[in-house]
Amino acid sequence: MRFLLFVLKRLGRLLLTVLLISTIVFFVIRVIPGDPALVIAGVDASKEDLAAIRAKLGTDRPIGAQYLSWLTAVARFDFGKSLSTGQPVTRMIFERFPLTLTLALLGLAISIVLAIPLGILSAVRRWSVWDYLGMVFSQVGMAVPSFWLGILLLLLFAVKIRLFPLFGSGSIRHLVLPAVSLGFARAAVLLRLTRASMVEELSREYIVTARAKGLTERMVKYRHALKNAMLPLVTMAGIQLGYMLGGAVIIEQVFSLPGLGRLFLTGVYQRDFSLIQGGIVFIALVFSLINFAVDILYSALNPKIRMG
Amino acid sequence: MAETTNGALLDVRDLAVEFDSRGGTPARALRGIDLSIARGEIRGLVGESGSGKTVTSTCVMGLLPTPPARITAGEVLFKGRNLLALSAEERRRVRGREIAMVFQEPSRYLNPAFRIGTQITEMLELHLGMRKAEAFTRATELARLVGLGGERKVLASYPHELSGGMKQRAMIAMAICCNPSLLIADEPTTALDVTLQLQILRLILRLRESFGMGILFISHDLRLVRIVADSVSVIYAGKIIESAPREELFRSPLHPYTRLLLLSIPAARNRGARLRVIPGRVPDAQAVPAGCAFHPRCPLAEELCTRVMPESREHGLGHAAGGHAIACHFVEKKWPD
Amino acid sequence: MAGLIEIRDMSKRHYQRGLLSRAQGGVLAVDRVSFSIEKGSVFGLVGESGCGKTTLARALLFLDPPTSGEVLFDGTRLGGLSLRELRERRRRMQIVFQDPNSALDPKMRVRDSMEEGLRNLRVPKLERERRVRKLLELVGIPSEHASGYPHEFSGGQKQRIVVARALTMDPEFLVLDEPVSNLDVSIQAQIVNLLLDLKQELSLTYLFISHDLHLVAFLSDGIGVMYQGRLVELAPTGEIMARPVHPYTLKLFASVPGVAEGAYSAEGASGAEGASGAEGAYSAEGAGPAPGKDSPAARGCPYFASCARGDLACTRVEPRLIDIGGGHMVACIKEIASADADLAHSLEGGKR
Numbered sequence: 001m002r003f004l005l006f007v008l009k010r011l012g013r014l015l016l017t018v019l020l021i022s023t024i025v026f027f028v029i030r031v032i033p034g035d036p037a038l039v040i041a042g043v044d045a046s047k048e049d050l051a052a053i054r055a056k057l058g059t060d061r062p063i064g065a066q067y068l069s070w071l072t073a074v075a076r077f078d079f080g081k082s083l084s085t086g087q088p089v090t091r092m093i094f095e096r097f098p099l100t101l102t103l104a105l106l107g108l109a110i111s112i113v114l115a116i117p118l119g120i121l122s123a124v125r126r127w128s129v130w131d132y133l134g135m136v137f138s139q140v141g142m143a144v145p146s147f148w149l150g151i152l153l154l155l156l157f158a159v160k161i162r163l164f165p166l167f168g169s170g171s172i173r174h175l176v177l178p179a180v181s182l183g184f185a186r187a188a189v190l191l192r193l194t195r196a197s198m199v200e201e202l203s204r205e206y207i208v209t210a211r212a213k214g215l216t217e218r219m220v221k222y223r224h225a226l227k228n229a230m231l232p233l234v235t236m237a238g239i240q241l242g243y244m245l246g247g248a249v250i251i252e253q254v255f256s257l258p259g260l261g262r263l264f265l266t267g268v269y270q271r272d273f274s275l276i277q278g279g280i281v282f283i284a285l286v287f288s289l290i291n292f293a294v295d296i297l298y299s300a301l302n303p304k305i306r307m308g
Numbered sequence: 309m310a311e312t313t314n315g316a317l318l319d320v321r322d323l324a325v326e327f328d329s330r331g332g333t334p335a336r337a338l339r340g341i342d343l344s345i346a347r348g349e350i351r352g353l354v355g356e357s358g359s360g361k362t363v364t365s366t367c368v369m370g371l372l373p374t375p376p377a378r379i380t381a382g383e384v385l386f387k388g389r390n391l392l393a394l395s396a397e398e399r400r401r402v403r404g405r406e407i408a409m410v411f412q413e414p415s416r417y418l419n420p421a422f423r424i425g426t427q428i429t430e431m432l433e434l435h436l437g438m439r440k441a442e443a444f445t446r447a448t449e450l451a452r453l454v455g456l457g458g459e460r461k462v463l464a465s466y467p468h469e470l471s472g473g474m475k476q477r478a479m480i481a482m483a484i485c486c487n488p489s490l491l492i493a494d495e496p497t498t499a500l501d502v503t504l505q506l507q508i509l510r511l512i513l514r515l516r517e518s519f520g521m522g523i524l525f526i527s528h529d530l531r532l533v534r535i536v537a538d539s540v541s542v543i544y545a546g547k548i549i550e551s552a553p554r555e556e557l558f559r560s561p562l563h564p565y566t567r568l569l570l571l572s573i574p575a576a577r578n579r580g581a582r583l584r585v586i587p588g589r590v591p592d593a594q595a596v597p598a599g600c601a602f603h604p605r606c607p608l609a610e611e612l613c614t615r616v617m618p619e620s621r622e623h624g625l626g627h628a629a630g631g632h633a634i635a636c637h638f639v640e641k642k643w644p645d
Numbered sequence: 646m647a648g649l650i651e652i653r654d655m656s657k658r659h660y661q662r663g664l665l666s667r668a669q670g671g672v673l674a675v676d677r678v679s680f681s682i683e684k685g686s687v688f689g690l691v692g693e694s695g696c697g698k699t700t701l702a703r704a705l706l707f708l709d710p711p712t713s714g715e716v717l718f719d720g721t722r723l724g725g726l727s728l729r730e731l732r733e734r735r736r737r738m739q740i741v742f743q744d745p746n747s748a749l750d751p752k753m754r755v756r757d758s759m760e761e762g763l764r765n766l767r768v769p770k771l772e773r774e775r776r777v778r779k780l781l782e783l784v785g786i787p788s789e790h791a792s793g794y795p796h797e798f799s800g801g802q803k804q805r806i807v808v809a810r811a812l813t814m815d816p817e818f819l820v821l822d823e824p825v826s827n828l829d830v831s832i833q834a835q836i837v838n839l840l841l842d843l844k845q846e847l848s849l850t851y852l853f854i855s856h857d858l859h860l861v862a863f864l865s866d867g868i869g870v871m872y873q874g875r876l877v878e879l880a881p882t883g884e885i886m887a888r889p890v891h892p893y894t895l896k897l898f899a900s901v902p903g904v905a906e907g908a909y910s911a912e913g914a915s916g917a918e919g920a921s922g923a924e925g926a927y928s929a930e931g932a933g934p935a936p937g938k939d940s941p942a943a944r945g946c947p948y949f950a951s952c953a954r955g956d957l958a959c960t961r962v963e964p965r966l967i968d969i970g971g972g973h974m975v976a977c978i979k980e981i982a983s984a985d986a987d988l989a990h991s992l993e994g995g996k997r
Contacts (some may be wrong), residue, residue: 007567099576107313204416205413205416206416206417206419206420208371209409209417209479211371211402211403211432212369212371212404212409213404213405213434213482214400214403214404214405214431216400224419224421224422227419227422228419228420301421302421303420303421303466303468304466304468356829357829501694502856503900504860504899506899506900506902531901531902531903534704534902569830569831572830572833572834573830573834573835573858573859574833574834574862574863574864575862575863575903577857578863579862579863579882583837583838583839584861585831585838589801589831589832590831
């Protein structure tokens with residue numbers, strides 16, 4: 001019962017965040033000095049063009065009415081039509097979202113698979129070969145920009161060795177290299193956190209008790225310490241997913257993937273207002289959902305937090 | 309020292325432990341500890357912080373991290389076997405199963421991510437090979453035994469859901485679940501409220517009655533030790549300086565440190581007077597004074613004390629059940645009071 | 646007789662975070678406590694964790710002001726003062742906490758920690774340094790060490806520094822909240838002796854809070870026992886140690902080894918009392934006040950659930966502190982009845 005209340009509270013927070021972001025988006029655009037229509041059409045647009053654009057945007061109405069219709073649009077998830085392509089913004093977003101999401105999830109999966117086992121091993125066998133390996137890996141990972149890695153991988157595995165396709169989308173194979181470039185850098189951070197978290201848990205008093213109980217070292221490390229060490233990792237993984245979604249933009253460029261990042265980038269270049277607005281709110285929503293999921297997962301794992 | 313051979317459950321002989329410190333003199337945490345506990349005996353180990361009580365218990369348990377610690381001498385005989393000569397795996401099997409430990413702060417020493425019941429049953433499954441259902445039944449019995457009511461609710465709880473007193477009882481349940489012959493209780497009541505202290509002490513006494521286990525009761529609080537112990541050893545700077553049956557220690561303490569310690573405890577009847585104080589501090593393990601470690605603070609100290617470390621000797625006639633041993637050159641000397 | 650410190654009907658309500666909790670009324674950490682402390686005496690407050698003693702100490706000093714009731718320092722109501730006036734009074738009331746590690750800023754040198762308060766008062770540099778030197782010597786820290794950092798000192802030394810720091814403000818009243826609990830027995834004795842000496846030399850008044858009953862009994866002229874925010878018993882030390890009355894007090898005393906063993910007789914107690922001139926040193930306010938607006942009327946006794954003597958009447962009547970003779974106050978409807986009988990007996994016997 002308490003857990004339900006907790007979930008509801010978090011849900012409320014989520015909705016509040018989206019509302020806030022929507023409001024900010026709305027006002028930022030209208031508060032910037034200058035006429036948005038002018039921004040869109042360019043300085044030497046004709047009066048008729050400007051009027052047409054204004055009508056399209058609805059900026060010729062009183063601000064209260066605009067805000068209200070904006071909020072209703074957000075609630076119905078209808079951001080109007082793209083100014084450049086004429087297609088409904090929402091549809092454009094949803095067409096491309098699956099690709100970006102898959103990429104991000106793959107990137108996260110790779111990140112986790114790389115980082116966590118190595119991180120645990122580093123902590124458990126400190127100052128051993130594995131630990132040094134892990135440290136080197138994390139240093140390199142943090143220094144290497146993901147797009148550079150992406151290009152390198154392309155050169156190596158798509159050009160030289162022809163293992164993976166050069167560009168395009170359509171199958172998982174197209175996503176492997178991008179996911180690796182994406183996941184590699186983030187893995188570095190996750191590895192350090194895993195190591196630190198495990199080391200900290202292993203130094204706690206309850207580990208002494210576990211050993212005093214005569215438990216095997218295995219049980220002590222991989223049952224008692226690990227369960228507690230996982231908690232901060234869950235939060236971090238959630239944050240990582242957010243990064244992946246963001247970082248996907250660059251990777252999409254490098255690998256010519258028709259994802260969300262490219263869409264919004266193009267929209268910004270073309271000053272496609274509706275698209276930009278819709279994009280921001282969408283991203284805000286996705287991030288909030290991720291945070292929400294992380295919160296719930298965290299509280300499921302950490303008995304102390306369950307009571308909200 | 310008390311008779312050490314027959315019937316002795318635990319017999320620590322001349323145990324010496326050093327800790328390496330980076331680029332400095334090693335810290336001599338234990339400088340030759342002699343301690344024995346018979347089956348069913350509760351021995352109190354009293355000392356201030358830094359005296360070596362915890363190192364002693366950790367060493368007996370086999371939990372000393374061997375770098376940086378080094379056992380430089382001595383034996384730890386448990387039921388006749390020298391624990392120090394055993395392999396790591398053999399020692400592990402002794403831990404929890406035959407020698408168990410209860411710690412000071414249950415909130416830190418219990419794993420917050422597991423339910424109490426699980427923390428008990430995992431031991432039963434590991435050491436006694438019990439199956440889940442059997443282990444659970446036994447855990448329920450144990451919970452009732454230690455005063456946790458035996459309801460399923462407690463076993464299903466997480467540590468943070470229990471009060472301090474209940475957590476400590478849970479730790480005790482965990483410690484005794486495999487019926488160990490020796491229980492080490494390291495300041496088990498220090499973190500608890502006063503009214504709970506007595507309850508836990510009574511519980512410990514009851515357990516000794518029911519199971520006949522030997523208990524090493526470590527504390528800095530002499531008054532608590534007086535309630536629960538059969539015999540007491542006083543530790544100072546890594547050495548046992550006095551050891552006697554309980555009442556004898558409290559009624560006629562012989563070593564200057566023990567006497568001063570007892571005098572420095574406030575009691576309402578002394579209201580208005582100043583407390584008797586031991587000047588100076590407990591020496592750092594890296595800088596233990598030569599000769600008798602207590603000599604810089606001792607009102608009876610003479611030149612001999614600065615050179616020669618006194619051996620522990622039987623004082624007086626001693627009884628059959630355990631004599632009064634003391635390590636001091638000038639036991640008989642008159643006090644300058 | 647007006648004391649240096651007078652607390653009248655003081656309550657402190659704690660609200661948990663969140664809008665919902667505020668509506669529910671929060672928790673009464675200190676519940677209508679009244680007592681006073683005579684100048685030059687030591688008042689001991691005992692109770693277990695969560696009974697509200699630390700909250701009371703903080704409320705008394707207005708660090709976390711009480712939600713109702715009054716605190717009078719040297720006759721002046723602290724509640725009615727302006728911020729400036731309050732600060733002036735506060736200078737004369739200082740506090741020493743349990744953990745010297747958290748009381749001293751590890752990044753500040755000892756002398757800077759000590760000079761801080763004086764600097765705020767715009768005391769000139771030379772005078773500051775002189776005072777710091779003098780106080781460090783007073784507590785037994787060689788003044789050469791003043792330039793050191795806290796981590797260079799032992800636990801006992803740190804606690805002395807904390808005491809010295811409290812004294813830089815030249816206070817008249819010192820609240821000591823578990824000042825020796827973290828220290829070893831032999832160090833405790835040193836600090837306790839120091840406190841006794843300081844009290845003598847500087848004419849201080851102490852409120853001594855501790856869970857160590859022996860220590861409190863040793864130091865205090867009068868003792869108050871707290872349970873769940875309320876004062877359940879209040880008496881001169883000798884009196885309460887020889888004749889504890891409230892069921893909770895009895896339970897507390899029974900749990901502490903060496904207290905209930907009859908080591909305290911009326912004679913022995915009054916002997917010690919005479920020596921320190923403690924007879925009238927602490928005084929109690931009159932009969933407890935009627936339930937205030939904060940509390941629902943007649944909630945009954947908070948100890949009822951754990952009490953060996955409680956019955957239905959205890960859940961209906963709000964026990965208030967009643968004087969049962971010799972300044973001995975008890976808040977228990979059962980014990981007062983029997984104590985009355987005892988008192989009658991002893992009066993007849995001419996004992997007092």
